[in-house]
Amino acid sequence: MRKTFVIATALVLLVVVIACFTGCIETGQSLNAEKSFRVISSWEKSGVGSHFNSGKNIGPLATFSVEGLYQYIRSTDEIIPMLADGMPVHSDDGLSTTVKIKEKACWQNGDDFVAKDVWAYYYLNHTTVTNYLLSVEEVDNKTVRFNWNPNRVPTNEVKDLLIAQDRQGSVCYTEFRVYADTAYDIVSRSADIPDDSTNWGAFNKFSTGELLSELNANFAAYRAHNATWFVCTGPFKLKRESATQILLEKNELHWNAENIGFDRIEVYSSSDQNQIYGLLANDQIDYLDGLAPIDTLNSILDSNPNMAHLKMYDPGSIGLIFNTEKVVWSDKVREAFQYIFDREQIKNAANPYAITSYYPLMGMAESEAKTWMTEEGFNELPKYSYNQAKAEELLKEAGWSKSGGKWYLPDGKEAELTLGTDKGHPGMSAAAIVVQSTLESFGIKCVIKMTDHNSWASAASMDNSTYDMSVYWTDLNMSFSYPTGSYIHFNSMMANVAHVPRFPDNYSNAQLAGQINYEFDGRGSKFADANGKVNFSTYLNNMYVYDSTEIKELIDIYNLGMANANWGIQFYQNVTGSFINIARIKNVPMQEYWTQNRNVEVVPEVGTEDFYEVARTNLIYGNGAIVTMGIYQPNA
């Protein structure tokens, strides 16, 4: 026993001594001699699989290894050609678009990236763009043509964005030939959608019954396919993976290899936000997207003098959504609530760098609304100030009464509201606390229930929900900045929380079944029906086909309609950002600001050069384009 103990102690001491020695050697390196970019990500720890659509979370490979013909930057809609040689060329009649592929574009296994690969990608993956296409064809080895459905041709601007949204460099025809050919065969055998139909389908085809089953089985087989290499074209190759780290090394065959300065991407994982902040503060990672709570942000910057933080607009607003299923939310009460809150105070508590909004929920964030609405339409949007006297007046008009500092409902019961939110979002949870304290001091009892996102979303969306209201995104666009994105998101998420009326699931028009059934004032436009109304769902999936003048008219109808429906309150347009290691990485934008203050508080205005440059730094928004294009370089 004694011997064992002595040996165990000696071994432990040995490890400590060696570790101390090794640890001391490793410290003191400040610049980036090994030309590495250290980031944090999450991935499937049992193995990332061998392709983009295997169903496994491929984490950093999605950012640094899987490319498309183009890369668009979310929030600015800048499009950068990647595998494509120049921008798409549209025919005069608008019915076809031709894309040239870079001569040097190739797969990581050395095979040429060709038009047939793009063809295979689309027949296997029916993405949004395929709903607008009749076919994708190979013109020659390095040229691909998109033929648009004449019944729904998107504008040229939207065509570019739809193509840029996809990761065509993820399906190598020679690897997935059997599935791509089968998919093409099934699509070809499927029935055409008649011109007068409201149905949608990839390549204007409608696969049903046996064909649909075949198509699904083929997709499942494609998903389960195990290639011997990770199928991609991107600038970094998978070198080694463990449960906590991934090492990517530079792909020397990449079309832009000579301009890419980094030799390796070192990826760490962590599910714990505090651990991630610890890695940032201790100079162990070079980049993190997002914005930390203000105290944490300052603490990270104080601890790590190499770190700077840039800010950028987020195409989304955070606010309060009313559960209109509850009888308490009469028109007057909802209007009163617009005046109760000091939105500046809420914004400061939740995200002091954000932009305070004085609008109701209107379908998109303020900066997006300014872009997409007509000037007159935007000026017509209702704005609300912080005016609790006005709120009291409106509540009394609604039949509420106040006694002993407490509000009572028209039926004489004390007003008590349950507020739900996502505890994992620091901005939302902070805003919820201010909402609660404001309501309590105003005389309305408020109970907060904070849960994880999934639990909150399920509870908030169900009939007879516990929640009377929720602090959440009121407006959010997860894809490119075209307005459809935020309306689709509203339709799928926020409308469920607000319990906006819907068409029944068995509605005769299959395209409208289960969709929002709410009519806006048509403002006398050509979009209005015989009753002068526009239903929310009528144009939801058709917006891409309207030109810039028409779309503004339509967005005026939608945004004003939603604002007047008063389903919620916008508190602020979110601002996000990027932490970047300015000592190890060169060409970080806004140098004139971060040399003065590493916590750059300026949010670049929409359309300015800084606006585009800062948005590119966000690896999620730009999918690593800033590294691929050689803008970021190691400070070796």
Place this chain on the structure above:
Amino acid sequence: MEKENITAKDRIKSVLTKVWKAIVGFLYKYRYFWKKLGIAVLTLAFSTIVIFFIIRLIPGDIVREYALSLASSRNIPYDEAYRLAVSLLNYDPEESIFLQFFRYVGGLFRGELGVSLYNEDITANLLIKQRLPWTLFISSVSLLISFLLGTWLGSLMARKRNGAADTAISSYIVVSGSIPDYLMGLLLVLIFAYTWKIFPSQGNYDAFYSEPGWNFKFFYDVLRHAFLPVAAYVFVQTGTWTLMMRGSSIGVLGEDYISAAKARGLSERTITRKYLKRNAMLPLVTSLAVSFAALFGGSPLMESIFNYPGIGLELSARIGLKDYFVVQGIMFFTSSMVILVNLITDSIYSLIDPRVRKE
């Protein structure tokens, strides 16, 4: 001829009777064990049912959450992400819960603990195979060290009651017992990883610079990464063993054979080694076995602090993903291990001490 037939029949009958008696005798002799085995099987069946249904009580819509995650990571609209999620998920939300249950139980009989919702290649069996060794490595090393250290300190305290060592060790026990293990983990990371930078803050080995395999660099790297989690466990666990050993040792010190050994003029070292420790440690061995069984579940909190890829961290990640089939598989495995080890411990105990069987 007839007589021979009768004799043969009698012989067969006699053999069968003997075999039957032997079986009955065997069953009767070990009836204590069979009873325990029956209870274990019932417990396992009950835990299987409870795990299956409790997991499904977790609120949330898997498809929607997966769609949101796809929309966010791929920058695609929610409707496209939702369609993609439906195609990618290995899950039919329309399937009845009872059908799922029978499929699950059928899988258990085939040794398949569960297939992930996200990909058919990810199974509970695979995750246990990949993660359990890491959990067992750090937790069994720390259990062993804390046990050895605790028993040594405990016997020292018993022998030097009211001395300086007793006071010092008591103070340590108070401190270690009042600090939660995760806080100890955070403190160690802060001091050794972030401030002094002598140990890595997270992971099980450095995949950037060492290749897994039978080489010194990898072996050393694994030890270096295990040091802080093991130290945190040891710091917290040692106190409990020390107290248990102290109590047990004090009891043994009062025994006649210790007085007799002293009277025979044996040295204190010999008495401690041969009489005190051996006898005082006996009751602790049972606790050690039970503690070992508990290791199979890992420690999600500690593994999370050190981002150590053990079974506990994996389980908490899968719960977050609502990967039902994998979660129930891992939980079934860990509960099976606890039940099995308890069964073995009970059986061994009954063999050592026949009074247990009689009771």
